[in-house]
Each structure stands twice: as C-alpha cells, then as structure tokens.
Amino acid sequence: MSQNRSYKFCFGPWNISEGQDPYGPTTRPPQSFDWKLAKLKKLGFDAMMFHDDDAVPDIDAKSAAQVRKETRELKKKLSDAGVAAEMVAPRLWFDPRTIDGGYTSNDPKCRRYAIERSLRCIDVANQLGTDLIVLWFAREGSYIREAKNARRCVDQLVTALDRMLAHDKTIRLSIEPKPNEPMDHAYIPTIGHALAIAQLTRDPKRVGCLIESAHAILAGLDPADEIDFAMSFGKLWSLHLNDQNGLKFDQDKPFGSANLRVAFNQVRALERNGYGRHGEYVCFDVHPFRTTKPAHWLAHLSNSRRTFLKLVKKSRTYPEKQAQALIADRDYAALDQLVIEHLLGK
Numbered sequence: 001m002s003q004n005r006s007y008k009f010c011f012g013p014w015n016i017s018e019g020q021d022p023y024g025p026t027t028r029p030p031q032s033f034d035w036k037l038a039k040l041k042k043l044g045f046d047a048m049m050f051h052d053d054d055a056v057p058d059i060d061a062k063s064a065a066q067v068r069k070e071t072r073e074l075k076k077k078l079s080d081a082g083v084a085a086e087m088v089a090p091r092l093w094f095d096p097r098t099i100d101g102g103y104t105s106n107d108p109k110c111r112r113y114a115i116e117r118s119l120r121c122i123d124v125a126n127q128l129g130t131d132l133i134v135l136w137f138a139r140e141g142s143y144i145r146e147a148k149n150a151r152r153c154v155d156q157l158v159t160a161l162d163r164m165l166a167h168d169k170t171i172r173l174s175i176e177p178k179p180n181e182p183m184d185h186a187y188i189p190t191i192g193h194a195l196a197i198a199q200l201t202r203d204p205k206r207v208g209c210l211i212e213s214a215h216a217i218l219a220g221l222d223p224a225d226e227i228d229f230a231m232s233f234g235k236l237w238s239l240h241l242n243d244q245n246g247l248k249f250d251q252d253k254p255f256g257s258a259n260l261r262v263a264f265n266q267v268r269a270l271e272r273n274g275y276g277r278h279g280e281y282v283c284f285d286v287h288p289f290r291t292t293k294p295a296h297w298l299a300h301l302s303n304s305r306r307t308f309l310k311l312v313k314k315s316r317t318y319p320e321k322q323a324q325a326l327i328a329d330r331d332y333a334a335l336d337q338l339v340i341e342h343l344l345g346k
C-alpha cells in the first residue's frame with residue numbers, strides 16, 4: 001500500500017556532539033551551526049530540529065525584539081539552504097530555575113519561568129514556519145517519591161499544556177516520553193501516559209506524541225508496538241529513531257546498532273501505518289561514540305539513514321504470503337526463522 005512512498009529525514013544540531021560524558025570532557029572540538037547545516041544537506045537530510053536556544057543562543061538573556069531578529073536571520077539561512085525547521089523544543093533543563101523541574105517545580109516562580117519560556121519557544125517556532133513543539137519533560141519527575149505530589153504534578157503539567165495551547169491556536173504539542181534519566185522516575189514515561197494526559201487538556205486534538213526508540217526500550221517496551229499504538233490514534237507526529245542496549249544510561253546509538261530485528265519491526269510499523277504521509281519526518285536522535293575522531297563524526301547520522309533505507313527495502317520485500325501461511329498454521333518457530341533469514345539475506 002505504501003510501496004512508492006519515500007521518507008524525509010531530520011536531525012538536530014546537538015546530534016553532532018563533542019563526546020562529553022559524566023566522567024570526562026569533550027573529545028572533539030565544537031563545530032559551528034553553519035558547518036552543521038551544510039553537512040545536513042550533503043548527507044541527504046531535509047530538515048533540522050531545534051531547541052529554542054539552538055535557534056537563539058542564550059535566549060533568556062535576550063529581548064523579544066532581539067529574539068525576533070535572530071529568528072528571522074535563522075529562517076533566512078534555512079530557506080537559502082533549502083532546509084525546513086521540523087520542530088522547536090523548549091530546553092527546560094539547563095537553567096538554575098529548572099533544577100527541581102520545569103512545569104512541576106515545587107517553586108511557583110520557577111513554574112512560571114518554565115511556562116513563559118515555553119511560550120517564547122512557540123513564538124520562535126511560528127517564525128521558523130513549523131507548527132510542531134516537542135516537549136521532552138526532562139526534569140518533570142522525582143529523585144525521591146516524597147519530594148513531590150505526583151497528583152498535583154499531573155495538574156501542573158495540564159496547566160502548562162493548556163497555557164501553550166491557548167497561546168497559539170494552531171500549534172501542536174508533541175510529547176516525547178522517557179521513563180528515567182535525568183530523573184529516577186518521570187511522570188510521563190510512555191506513549192500511553194502522553195496520550196492519556198492529552199485528553200485532560202483544553203484541546204486534546206492538538207496534543208500528540210513523539211516516540212524515541214531508546215526511551216521505549218528503557219521503559220521495557222517494544223518501540224514498534226509503541227508506534228502502532230500511537231498511530232492508531234493518529235498521534236505520531238515525530239520520531240527519534242536510535243538504539244539502546246538494554247536497561248542502561250540513555251545510549252542514543254545509531255539506528256539498528258544494538259538490535260537489528262527491533263529496528264526492522266519499527267520500520268515495518270511505520271510502513272504499515274503510512275508514517276510520513278502527512279509530512280512527518282524521520283529524525284535520528286543519535287550521538288557519535290565518544291571515541292569517534294572528528295574525521296568520522298557524521299557517520300552515526302549517515303549510517304542511521306542508510307540502515308533505515310535498507311530496512312525499508314527489507315520490509316517491502318518481506319515474504320508476506322509465506323509469513324501469513326505460517327501464522328495461519330501457528331508455526332511461529334518457522335516464522336521466527338523466516339524473519340531471521342530474511343534479515344540475513346542470501
């Protein structure tokens with residue numbers, strides 16, 4: 001049904017990262033935004049994702065007029081390069097006012113800051129020509145259960161979502177769930193939670209989700225099932241494909257790097273649901289390994305795209321008839337082997 005569809009690809013400036021981890025400094029020198037933009041196009045990508053402060057560095061220190069001016073300049077740069085802005089996300093996890101959470105901080109002044117910053121982020125998105133706001137609720141959770149009232153936090157999240165929906169009548173909010181890291185437990189850990197909280201807002205139709213493969217795996221879930229679930233609601237508006245080797249720190253490995261079969265099943269789920277038909281992008285939220293030399297540090301992006309396209313082919317050449325016969329016969333051992341041999345190739 002979706003045989004001739006092609007996909008549009010995307011990554012963010014933070015995906016060309018410098019190798020810092022909690023135990024050591026950077027291992028590669030920083031690159032300029034212009035360099036990243038030029039590389040994006042060369043690698044066959046179509047759009048860029050933005051945090052609000054990727055678009056306007058040091059956004060909190062700037063006046064509304066200055067933010068508008070810098071956004072206008074960025075928009076021109078993107079148009080000249082033929083690159084779209086896929087989304088803008090408020091980065092609510094760096095500022096001292098978000099130490100105890102953004103929308104769910106126990107301090108009302110800090111909650112106010114988080115909302116005001118999010119409204120500014122919406123203005124930036126408007127100017128960049130995207131109606132998509134991505135909300136990764138980095139610090140909306142707790143380190144210890146007793147520190148916050150989880151019931152009140154749900155109300156606070158709804159209040160924040162409602163303020164954003166009221167600020168702009170066309171904007172869509174795409175929630176990116178993650179069960180942990182940096183928090184011990186996050187309040188919106190899965191797609192089920194994201195779609196459920198959407199129903200509590202003033203305009204549920206404009207609140208959807210973004211699935212990141214690694215985040216689903218960290219929640220002990222299968223990302224392909226998360227895709228099918230979200231797409232049953234028509235609410236998968238963006239996607240962060242990557243990979244994750246079990247329940248560890250968030251690894252953001254290249255797509256298919258840890259488990260090719262799990263990656264294959266994600267591609268099959270996207271294919272059967274027609275992901276991309278409404279202009280959605282395939283984004284890779286991947287990072288280079290810390291050991292990567294500057295000369296090779298775009299490989300994780302081009303490799304992820306390459307693996308994705310190869311898996312699209314695998315999905316379109318999957319021996320469906322044979323598989324259906326085995327399913328009808330309940331011969332799942334043979335079905336299992338059919339999948340393995342299909343992935344291994346000739």
Ligand code: GLO
Nearest residue numbers: 089134135136176212250285
């Ligand atoms: C971290 C998230 C993060 C978000 C990004 C966009 O685990 O995946 O990279 O995707 O900040 O909001």
Ligand code: MG
Nearest residue numbers: 176212240285
């Ligand atoms: Mg992500």
